Amino acid sequence: MATQPVTQRDSFTSKIGIIAAVAGSAVGLGNIWKFPYITGVFGGGAFVLVYLICIALIGLPVMLSEFIIGRKAQRNAVGSFKKLAPGTLWFMPGIMGLVAAFMILAFYGVVAGWTLEYLLKSVLNAFAGKNPADLEGMFGGFISQVTKPIIWQCVFMGLTGWIVLAGIKGGIERASKLLMPILLMIIIILDIRAITLPGAAEGLAFLFKPDFSKLSAEGMLSALGHAFFSLSLGMGTLITYSSYMGKRENLATTAVQVTVADTVIALLAGIAIFPAVFAFGIEPGAGPGLVFITLPNVFQQMPGGYFFCLLFFLLLAVAALTSSISILEVVVAYFVEELKLGRRAATIMATVAITIAGIPCSLSMGVMSNVQFMGKTFFDWLDFIAANILLPLGGLLIVAFVGWYLGREKTETEVTNEGELKAGYLPLFMFLAKFVAPVVIAIVFLHGLGLF
Numbered sequence: 001m002a003t004q005p006v007t008q009r010d011s012f013t014s015k016i017g018i019i020a021a022v023a024g025s026a027v028g029l030g031n032i033w034k035f036p037y038i039t040g041v042f043g044g045g046a047f048v049l050v051y052l053i054c055i056a057l058i059g060l061p062v063m064l065s066e067f068i069i070g071r072k073a074q075r076n077a078v079g080s081f082k083k084l085a086p087g088t089l090w091f092m093p094g095i096m097g098l099v100a101a102f103m104i105l106a107f108y109g110v111v112a113g114w115t116l117e118y119l120l121k122s123v124l125n126a127f128a129g130k131n132p133a134d135l136e137g138m139f140g141g142f143i144s145q146v147t148k149p150i151i152w153q154c155v156f157m158g159l160t161g162w163i164v165l166a167g168i169k170g171g172i173e174r175a176s177k178l179l180m181p182i183l184l185m186i187i188i189i190l191d192i193r194a195i196t197l198p199g200a201a202e203g204l205a206f207l208f209k210p211d212f213s214k215l216s217a218e219g220m221l222s223a224l225g226h227a228f229f230s231l232s233l234g235m236g237t238l239i240t241y242s243s244y245m246g247k248r249e250n251l252a253t254t255a256v257q258v259t260v261a262d263t264v265i266a267l268l269a270g271i272a273i274f275p276a277v278f279a280f281g282i283e284p285g286a287g288p289g290l291v292f293i294t295l296p297n298v299f300q301q302m303p304g305g306y307f308f309c310l311l312f313f314l315l316l317a318v319a320a321l322t323s324s325i326s327i328l329e330v331v332v333a334y335f336v337e338e339l340k341l342g343r344r345a346a347t348i349m350a351t352v353a354i355t356i357a358g359i360p361c362s363l364s365m366g367v368m369s370n371v372q373f374m375g376k377t378f379f380d381w382l383d384f385i386a387a388n389i390l391l392p393l394g395g396l397l398i399v400a401f402v403g404w405y406l407g408r409e410k411t412e413t414e415v416t417n418e419g420e421l422k423a424g425y426l427p428l429f430m431f432l433a434k435f436v437a438p439v440v441i442a443i444v445f446l447h448g449l450g451l452f
């Protein structure tokens with residue numbers, strides 16, 4: 001097993017399976033936990049608007065670029081660049097992606113662990129009769145503990161490693177296909193409850209009415225970074241996934257479908273949360289606890305709340321899992337194909353190392369909360385460096401690679417499946433890939449870091 005030849009690669013088996021797996025990677029804590037929380041921190045509507053512009057102008061072209069690279073090369077994130085641009089430094093974004101994958105999964109595993117604790121709390125009916133202040137105290141009390149959050153983090157990372165070991169077809173595809181639609185349904189039910197709460201209008205206005213006076217340079221950079229984070233872009237996840245796609249897949253349609261689905265789910269999550277935030281008098285900028293504090297309040301106000309709450313945290317954990325496996329897969333595919341490790345050894349090593357790196361992230365919420373550098377904890381730094389620096393830079397190099405290095409002819413061959421499909425969007429895509437996306441990323445990036 002140790003030196004399985006690359007020609008024996010696993011692959012996705014059906015069209016719906018591919019979309020489900022890519023959407024499963026994209027839809028996760030980014031949509032339901034991070035998007036509402038940073039929208040609250042960065043002031044609402046104007047941030048959301050910048051985020052949507054970043055998705056359309058940058059996210060979509062970067063996603064298509066990752067698909068083009070991965071499916072053309074049929075390799076992992078680093079190997080794909082080495083194959084398409086041998087003897088050049090173009091493999092660097094692949095290496096940056098590995099670093100980003102490592103950092104993101106370290107803190108992702110911690111937050112995903114929180115969802116498991118909240119799943120258990122829902123089973124035990126621990127939210128019954130609690131008011132918003134109680135629920136805030138409950139969340140703060142839990143994440144600041146030393147051992148409990150770390151145990152949950154280890155459980156979650158163990159699950160992630162186990163699914164990645166089971167391989168592409170058996171694990172990832174099946175889980176995604178079954179559970180994503182159910183998650184969507186629950187969020188819609190939550191939305192209906194939230195927008196009929198007294199005072200809901202204020203929350204919707206916060207989310208959709210841009211107030212540009214609240215938009216900071218860091219807010220814009222975070223909107224860009226989050227567009228990458230939410231769509232799983234900029235670190236080779238989708239290069240890796242699309243390397244398992246068949247030659248007849250329509251890359252552009254898949255990219256559009258996944259982007260729309262991911263964005264809709266993030267907005268629906270926002271619609272579930274902000275009306276409730278205002279109705280219950282919770283601070284919109286409350287930070288990473290926003291979802292965990294707000295939603296149990298909403299469930300309290302619903303018939304069948306016990307059941308929906310349980311189902312929600314279960315599916316949130318599953319959504320996190322279909323994302324975390326896609327992050328781990330980047331590292332594992334690299335270890336297996338480039339370093340020639342066995343899949344088992346590679347998975348175990350990567351999982352253990354990332355889990356260990358996650359421990360100080362978890363402690364940042366409690367005993368290490370005072371260990372700060374420039375006002376950010378260890379957790380905040382991993383998130384900031386990975387999401388706001390490595391992903392946008394990786395994304396810039398990825399679109400530029402397709403726009404400038406591969407060029408129009410090779411791109412056309414790949415997106416049309418060697419002439420089978422029409423690609424009327426090609427001139428627009430090339431323009432976005434060569435000029436718009438790289439320039440906008442560079443400006444927002446330098447501006448956000450205060451360098452421009």
Ligand code: TRP
Binds near residue numbers: 026228234326327
């Ligand atoms: N997109 C996922 C989410 O929204 C997280 C994720 C999976 C990710 N793969 C990624 C983020 C690759 C950045 C890069 O929860």
